[in-house]
Amino acid sequence: MSISLPTYTRREMPLLGRQQRVRAIITTGLRREFKRIGALVVIGMGVAITLITSIVLVLFAPIFLPGEQLDLSFFYIPAGNTTILFFVTLIASVVGSGLIADDLNSMALTLYLSRPITQADYLIAKAAILAPLITMIAVLPLVLTPLVAALLGLFSWAIAVEAMGVSVLIGFLFTAFYTAVTLFLSSLTRRRSYAAAGVFAVTFGLTIPAEILANQLTNSTILYVSPWEDYLAVARAAFGVQGGPALDWPWALAILLAAIVLASFVTYIRMKAVEVVSG
Amino acid sequence: MTKVFGEVRAVDDLTVSIPEGAVGLVGPNGAGKTTFLRLLLSLLQPTAGTAKVLGHSIEDGVPVRERIGYMPEHDCLIPEMTGVGLVTYMGRVSGLDAKTAISRAHDVLQFVGVEEERYRKVAEYSTGMKQKIKLAQSMVHDPQLYIFDEPTTGLDPRGRTEMLDLVRVIASSPGRNVILSSHLLPDVETICKYIVILDGGHQIAAGQLQQLLTGAADRLRIDVRGDREAFAQRLKEAGLEAEASPSGVHVNRGPGVEAEIFRTAKALGAEVRYMGREIRSLEEFFLELVARNERKGA
Numbered sequence: 001m002s003i004s005l006p007t008y009t010r011r012e013m014p015l016l017g018r019q020q021r022v023r024a025i026i027t028t029g030l031r032r033e034f035k036r037i038g039a040l041v042v043i044g045m046g047v048a049i050t051l052i053t054s055i056v057l058v059l060f061a062p063i064f065l066p067g068e069q070l071d072l073s074f075f076y077i078p079a080g081n082t083t084i085l086f087f088v089t090l091i092a093s094v095v096g097s098g099l100i101a102d103d104l105n106s107m108a109l110t111l112y113l114s115r116p117i118t119q120a121d122y123l124i125a126k127a128a129i130l131a132p133l134i135t136m137i138a139v140l141p142l143v144l145t146p147l148v149a150a151l152l153g154l155f156s157w158a159i160a161v162e163a164m165g166v167s168v169l170i171g172f173l174f175t176a177f178y179t180a181v182t183l184f185l186s187s188l189t190r191r192r193s194y195a196a197a198g199v200f201a202v203t204f205g206l207t208i209p210a211e212i213l214a215n216q217l218t219n220s221t222i223l224y225v226s227p228w229e230d231y232l233a234v235a236r237a238a239f240g241v242q243g244g245p246a247l248d249w250p251w252a253l254a255i256l257l258a259a260i261v262l263a264s265f266v267t268y269i270r271m272k273a274v275e276v277v278s279g
Numbered sequence: 280m281t282k283v284f285g286e287v288r289a290v291d292d293l294t295v296s297i298p299e300g301a302v303g304l305v306g307p308n309g310a311g312k313t314t315f316l317r318l319l320l321s322l323l324q325p326t327a328g329t330a331k332v333l334g335h336s337i338e339d340g341v342p343v344r345e346r347i348g349y350m351p352e353h354d355c356l357i358p359e360m361t362g363v364g365l366v367t368y369m370g371r372v373s374g375l376d377a378k379t380a381i382s383r384a385h386d387v388l389q390f391v392g393v394e395e396e397r398y399r400k401v402a403e404y405s406t407g408m409k410q411k412i413k414l415a416q417s418m419v420h421d422p423q424l425y426i427f428d429e430p431t432t433g434l435d436p437r438g439r440t441e442m443l444d445l446v447r448v449i450a451s452s453p454g455r456n457v458i459l460s461s462h463l464l465p466d467v468e469t470i471c472k473y474i475v476i477l478d479g480g481h482q483i484a485a486g487q488l489q490q491l492l493t494g495a496a497d498r499l500r501i502d503v504r505g506d507r508e509a510f511a512q513r514l515k516e517a518g519l520e521a522e523a524s525p526s527g528v529h530v531n532r533g534p535g536v537e538a539e540i541f542r543t544a545k546a547l548g549a550e551v552r553y554m555g556r557e558i559r560s561l562e563e564f565f566l567e568l569v570a571r572n573e574r575k576g577a
Contacts, residue, residue, distance in 0.1 A: 013375065013420065013421055015345055015374030015420065020374065020376075021373070021374055024371035028368050106356065106357055107351075107353055107354060108357045109355075110351045111351075111355050111357075111416065113322060114320055114322070114344060114347070115344060115372045116340075116341045116345040116373060116374060117372060
């Protein structure tokens, strides 16, 4: 065993700022996720399936959707594609559920928080690991679809660019919601499986019963409890779609934003309260 | 400083000055050591009062932690990372650039004695190796202050000796300071020159270890085989200032004291095995202080 210090005399090493420390957590986190086969498969399948279904819808719209107007409102169809909901939920479960829960379980949170970063830095870094992966499903296909449609000459560039802008906005809204909620659930438990089950419960446990009850009671206000229906209400308004369930988009947007803010705040408070030095 | 959790005063009006060098932090369970460490690391804010660590107020958490290397007691490593990967990563989270972090990681892993194993996953390491990785990650950004929380927990005698050697080398290096929190008082005794003893959130003793253990020159310690309490009582009746403790009977020196002690021993049929200046082990001193503190509390 070597017991001589390689640098016997202390030397002041210049430390980089907090931004770089947060970036180190993000890059290492993303690298770890891209090394996990499960995460890779889900991301790959998710991007491929959502993109293919969206583009197929655009290409074969005249056959599948006769009479559908080929304007901005057409791009609500790929935005409302349920494969997006499924794969976003799957990515949030497979990747996001363990982001904080694994650190709680291994007690690695102690290592992070005894470093010169704050709890907020830690949470921002974790959010920045999950959010780009969710945007690969919630934003990327929605942006590529109008691009492909414009390149094929099916839509004008003006409509395509507008559709891309709207898609980015609503895609980020959906990403922010799932990022905040997943990290909140992950911070509540040491077991990633519980957090993953929580993500599925938030998605399908709220959406399916809400839709069944809304149909049976013919009361569409019940749909406000479903984040997916809220997202669709905002997307309908953004793409200028008429019809659909009678949900007011400002309320739907307010519910989603409130959920994002509340989940983020509670996660932050939870992080502040976690015992990182126990004894 | 004071830190209150609900009705519990974990740190109660604690005023402590910790000098440079190797400092031992000891106390029974619930003494407030952990809360004190959390306050030092700026992971908790005091309910009242404040403190400075290396010239920085503990309210400014980040600059304080830039200067501290913390080795936690419990297992806290990221199992799927390699030893070198984890130490490099912690260097980067501490603010080192990528190149420096990896170079420092190799340096400190060599120092702690993790050689080829550094490329294995942490999950495959033995307890001793994990302790060394924990030590290495606390060193990677070359802090001024090291806080070691029970560094020898779970180690076999050889591992314990190795770990204490490493801690001793760090503690004796220029510009590096160590706070060693441990239940294993012989560990503290071998490493530290200064000691802070906490009990019930209070500081009950602090000072140079040598001075504390040697005691005052005008006090005698008598190691008696027999009933210490009765021995001390008999000395008190003879007009001496005497006190029984787990480490013996303590008597103030004065003319004719030695003769009185032997008379008392003869009368009680007790055997005097040692009589001289107070020299106690840290354990004896600690038990004595805690017992005295309990009596005060009662």
